[in-house]
Amino acid sequence: MSLDRALAPDPYDLLPQVPAFTVTSVDVTDGQPLDELFAHTSVGGKNLSPQLSWSGFPAETRGFVVTCFDPDAPTGSGFWHWVLVNLPVSVTSLARGVEPLPEGAFCVRSDYGDRAYGGAAPPPGDRIHRYVFAVHAIDVDALEVTPDASPAYVGFNLAFHTLARATIRPTFQVRG
Numbered sequence: 001m002s003l004d005r006a007l008a009p010d011p012y013d014l015l016p017q018v019p020a021f022t023v024t025s026v027d028v029t030d031g032q033p034l035d036e037l038f039a040h041t042s043v044g045g046k047n048l049s050p051q052l053s054w055s056g057f058p059a060e061t062r063g064f065v066v067t068c069f070d071p072d073a074p075t076g077s078g079f080w081h082w083v084l085v086n087l088p089v090s091v092t093s094l095a096r097g098v099e100p101l102p103e104g105a106f107c108v109r110s111d112y113g114d115r116a117y118g119g120a121a122p123p124p125g126d127r128i129h130r131y132v133f134a135v136h137a138i139d140v141d142a143l144e145v146t147p148d149a150s151p152a153y154v155g156f157n158l159a160f161h162t163l164a165r166a167t168i169r170p171t172f173q174v175r176g
Helices: 151-161
Strands: 022-024 052-055 063-070 079-088 132-138 162-168
Touching (some): 022 132, 022 162, 052 132, 063 151, 079 151, 132 151, 151 162
């Protein structure tokens, strides 16, 4: 079986442009490999979400959504690792392995099928995968979605409510 395929575009290059703000992390660095702490247990990781902090978002921001997407998964549609919705505007950071979630916030099912963060787990021997962690500043207190919503449906709603976006793109690879 061959996993040779075209390089997928960055998902946010395909959407209307919005202003940027800053996301930082003590755990992940843009363009650098993720530590195994943040990889899925299926590849020997600890499946912890990384610490994230953000600042510089628009004053009219009323809430946040945090997502993690792998555009390099060999699926034709990428792979959603984390979709955390309805973070209050007062929350501007998440601790490593955040538990419990801030009041009012919840996760929709990742492509693993869990309502939680699911760590990196590209196929062994596949090329380096990019993990696009995005913090979306939204113009409403909460998106009108339920925990049963799909990541794509959350993304559709974000298209109408995102004021600005901050991204950080670490990588991960499992040697074959």
